[in-house]
Amino acid sequence: MLRSSVEDGSEPASRAGATNGAAHAPLRVAVVGNPNAGKSTLFNALTGLAQRVGNYPGVTVEKKSGVLEVAGRRIELIDLPGTYSLAAHSPDEMVAVDLLLGHVKGERAPDAVLAVVDASNLERNLYLLSQVVDLGLPVVVALNMSDVAERRGIHVDAEQLAARLGAPVVPTRANRGAGVDRLREALRAVADTRAPTRPPVAYALPDPLAQGVAALRSGVAAPVRAALGRDLHEFELLRALVDEEGHAEARLRALDGGVAEALAASRARARGPSTVPLSALEAQSRYRWIRQLVTGCVRRDERMPTTWTDRIDRVLTHKISGTLVFAGAMLVLFESIFAWAAPAQDALETAMGWVGGAIGAWMPEGALRSLLVDGVVGGVGSVVAFLPQILLLFLFLGILEDCGYMARAAFLMDKVMASVGLSGKSFIPMLSGFACAVPAVMATRVIENRRDRLATMLVTPLMTCSARLPVYAVMISAFVPQRSVLGGWVRLSALTLLSLYLLGIVTAVAMAFLLKRTLLRGPAPPFVMELPTYKVPSLRTLLQRLRERAVAFLARAGTVILAMSIVVWALAYFPHGERPAAAPTESHAAATTGAGAGEDVAARAAQLEGSALGRVGHALEPVFRPLGWDWRITVATLASFPAREVVVATLGTIFNLGDAEDDPEGLERALAKARRADGSPLFTLPVALSVMVFFALCCQCGATVATIRRETNSWGWAWFTFGYMTLLAYGASLLVFQGSRWFGA
Amino acid sequence: MRTLDQLRPGMSARVVRLAARGAIGQRLSDMGFVEGTAVKLIRAAPLGDPLEVEIQDYLLSLRRAEAHLVEISDA
Numbered sequence: 001m002l003r004s005s006v007e008d009g010s011e012p013a014s015r016a017g018a019t020n021g022a023a024h025a026p027l028r029v030a031v032v033g034n035p036n037a038g039k040s041t042l043f044n045a046l047t048g049l050a051q052r053v054g055n056y057p058g059v060t061v062e063k064k065s066g067v068l069e070v071a072g073r074r075i076e077l078i079d080l081p082g083t084y085s086l087a088a089h090s091p092d093e094m095v096a097v098d099l100l101l102g103h104v105k106g107e108r109a110p111d112a113v114l115a116v117v118d119a120s121n122l123e124r125n126l127y128l129l130s131q132v133v134d135l136g137l138p139v140v141v142a143l144n145m146s147d148v149a150e151r152r153g154i155h156v157d158a159e160q161l162a163a164r165l166g167a168p169v170v171p172t173r174a175n176r177g178a179g180v181d182r183l184r185e186a187l188r189a190v191a192d193t194r195a196p197t198r199p200p201v202a203y204a205l206p207d208p209l210a211q212g213v214a215a216l217r218s219g220v221a222a223p224v225r226a227a228l229g230r231d232l233h234e235f236e237l238l239r240a241l242v243d244e245e246g247h248a249e250a251r252l253r254a255l256d257g258g259v260a261e262a263l264a265a266s267r268a269r270a271r272g273p274s275t276v277p278l279s280a281l282e283a284q285s286r287y288r289w290i291r292q293l294v295t296g297c298v299r300r301d302e303r304m305p306t307t308w309t310d311r312i313d314r315v316l317t318h319k320i321s322g323t324l325v326f327a328g329a330m331l332v333l334f335e336s337i338f339a340w341a342a343p344a345q346d347a348l349e350t351a352m353g354w355v356g357g358a359i360g361a362w363m364p365e366g367a368l369r370s371l372l373v374d375g376v377v378g379g380v381g382s383v384v385a386f387l388p389q390i391l392l393l394f395l396f397l398g399i400l401e402d403c404g405y406m407a408r409a410a411f412l413m414d415k416v417m418a419s420v421g422l423s424g425k426s427f428i429p430m431l432s433g434f435a436c437a438v439p440a441v442m443a444t445r446v447i448e449n450r451r452d453r454l455a456t457m458l459v460t461p462l463m464t465c466s467a468r469l470p471v472y473a474v475m476i477s478a479f480v481p482q483r484s485v486l487g488g489w490v491r492l493s494a495l496t497l498l499s500l501y502l503l504g505i506v507t508a509v510a511m512a513f514l515l516k517r518t519l520l521r522g523p524a525p526p527f528v529m530e531l532p533t534y535k536v537p538s539l540r541t542l543l544q545r546l547r548e549r550a551v552a553f554l555a556r557a558g559t560v561i562l563a564m565s566i567v568v569w570a571l572a573y574f575p576h577g578e579r580p581a582a583a584p585t586e587s588h589a590a591a592t593t594g595a596g597a598g599e600d601v602a603a604r605a606a607q608l609e610g611s612a613l614g615r616v617g618h619a620l621e622p623v624f625r626p627l628g629w630d631w632r633i634t635v636a637t638l639a640s641f642p643a644r645e646v647v648v649a650t651l652g653t654i655f656n657l658g659d660a661e662d663d664p665e666g667l668e669r670a671l672a673k674a675r676r677a678d679g680s681p682l683f684t685l686p687v688a689l690s691v692m693v694f695f696a697l698c699c700q701c702g703a704t705v706a707t708i709r710r711e712t713n714s715w716g717w718a719w720f721t722f723g724y725m726t727l728l729a730y731g732a733s734l735l736v737f738q739g740s741r742w743f744g745a
Numbered sequence: 746m747r748t749l750d751q752l753r754p755g756m757s758a759r760v761v762r763l764a765a766r767g768a769i770g771q772r773l774s775d776m777g778f779v780e781g782t783a784v785k786l787i788r789a790a791p792l793g794d795p796l797e798v799e800i801q802d803y804l805l806s807l808r809r810a811e812a813h814l815v816e817i818s819d820a
Contacts (some may be wrong), residue, residue, distance in 0.1 A: 124776065277771070277774075282774070283777075313804075523768065532804075
């Protein structure tokens with residue numbers, strides 16, 4: 001029943017394989033385990049830095065693999081997403097089954113499985129193992145967190161368990177690296193024998209299910225063979241039979257030839273007169289097997305000590321103290337981002353400015369210099385400017401997740417989020433959006449349900465991220481009257497800022513509500529979430545994940561942002577006027593000092609107006625006129641689509657100013673003085689409001705678009721986000737501008 | 746029939762049957778809600794929902810609507 005790796009290999013296993021035979025091909029080992037069983041920590045301890053991250057085709061599941069070497073044998077570990085069961089109700093959940101059976105295109109079937117099992121919670125963890133054993137692969141068990149189990153008065157006899165399972169059971173403490181060497185040795189031993197695990201204490205499907213599977217096998221054999229050119233594995237048949245409205249069923253139904261009838265007949269056969277769902281039948285029989293397996297292997301102290309987790313939970317999920325700690329944690333999160341990331345960001349920007357200046361001084365004036373200074377260095381600058389925030393936010397979220405608090409936060413906030421059709425798990429990612437949408441979108445990985453995850457991802461960029469603040473700051477201090485309202489208690493400027501934040505929140509919530517009722521409509525996912533025991537996070541795992549995220553961001557999002565920056569640079573540079581800029585080598589110095597730069601900046605403004613971007617701005621002016629914009633605002637907005645914070649610099653260029661970022665008051669004065677052709681002021685309060693509302697709602701962030709593309713593994717959702725946000729921004733700005741004119745503001 | 750959502754904090758019971766079918770029923774079964782299993786209600790979230798229960802040596806959070814699908818008898 002087990003296909004050898006040679007038959008199944010749809011990609012060459014190794015170059016040596018052809019001459020040396022299968023014995024020297026790297027052993028492929030799939031790593032499975034429950035969430036919170038310490039799978040990632042163990043994976044990192046085994047593979048170190050030799051890891052690769054990618055995507056499986058057509059799903060949002062991340063593909064992570066790593067290589068280790070034991071006594072000259074290469075072993076490739078494939079990390080599968082943490083799961084409690086192999087039952088699959090979505091393509092994402094089906095990836096585990098497909099990969100284990102060797103049905104993923106371009107992926108050779110694994111030769112063995114490493115099952116990571118949490119010793120402190122053995123029965124539930126063995127549930128997944130019982131399904132994995134059904135696949136007929138050699139299994140090695142890592143009995144992880146044995147120390148936690150001991151503390152809770154649970155003693156597991158690993159040797160006894162190994163004898164009953166017919167598989168090596170290695171006690172590990174992944175966070176300390178304990179047991180890892182023995183685990184490597186056990187994997188190598190499997191590489192030599194490759195004998196499928198057959199537990200002496202055998203699990204047998206209960207008769208009704210076995211009969212149902214047999215009926216289904218003969219019922220669908222012909223159409224399956226015609227469509228796939230192979231038979232279904234026993235376990236695939238079981239999934240199709242048991243997982244009602246699941247993914248295996250859906251795939252079967254997509255075939256022709258009486259499959260639906262065969263499925264219905266097999267289910268009727270399996271069910272008989274009983275009203276118990278087939279899934280309950282499967283679970284009952286597997287838990288019965290697990291009880292047989294552990295009776296005598298697991299000893300419990302009479303008196304279960306009150307665990308730390310329970311004591312901590314009494315405080316952290318308490319009405320008052322729990323809410324206070326939660327608010328405090330979120331406050332620290334934001335404080336750290338603004339207090340610590342900002343200086344690092346400034347330093348990076350200064351460094352990029354210095355690099356740009358150095359290149360500018362070295363190279364002769366021309367398109368190449370401009371490309372390097374304004375396109376490449378500027379683009380790289382806007383990429384790395386995100387890094388401090390991303391790293392800090394991820395460090396913080398990583399600590400929250402690894403210590404077990406993330407699940408408590410979801411527990412506290414679930415009721416609030418349920419009112420818009422999401423679950424508590426969406427709260428932290430959405431909240432992170434206030435800092436930066438890029439890590440927030442990546443943080444949605446904690447949401448298992450695909451529709452919930454997508455909805456959260458698509459609305460998170462509406463939250464007011466820190467890059468919107470400079471735009472708001474300039475507009476508000478230039479155009480919102482310095483007045484107090486509400487009996488002198490609140491300044492109008494503060495109220496405006498608050499309204500913009502609220503606009504983002506309300507729109508995000510409304511969009512989530514709408515998406516969950518239209519495009520992402522579906523049965524409410526169960527909110528059945530484990531509250532893991534609290535533990536001290538492993539620094540090594542944290543740092544490794546940080547590195548992973550940073551590399552993923554730079555490699556995937558970074559390239560897209562850079563490309564977009566270069567495109568916008570080209571649009572702003574070409575066609576380039578013949579008029580030479582005054583004193584080319586001094587232009588940078590002149591711009592930063594701001595004195596005597598009048599002629600130079602005038603030339604730059606004229607160049608921008610004549611460029612492709614300027615012409616597009618002129619051409620699109622009629623489109624944006626209803627928002628109260630002229631071509632200059634249009635150009636500045638268009639130029640800031642890759643990264644919204646550049647609008648400040650672009651406005652500076654357009655309105656004949658030197659370095660606007662170093663002189664915000666100068667920019668405010670310049671904007672206030674700007675006139676339309678008829679001499680009336682360009683920026684009135686309605687225009688300023690219209691611009692701010694546009695920036696509040698529009699997806700002017702290449703990094704976010706690129707990250708959504710990466711996380712969903714599809715350009716479709718990325719462009720959808722961009723499209724709906726841009727339309728929303730246009731509509732809202734239109735409403736604000738026309739509305740506020742109507743009210744005579 | 747009594748259901749899990751009717752349990753008071755600190756009280757234990759045994760699972761009799763799941764009234765849930767489809768994905769929710771399967772998830773609960775897979776997580777250990779099978780006939781005869783002991784389950785204890787630890788507490789409700791500050792806003793009243795979801796609930797925190799102890800089952801099979803671990804802590805689980807589920808909504809009242811889902812707990813309502815778990816039929817129980819006295820421990």
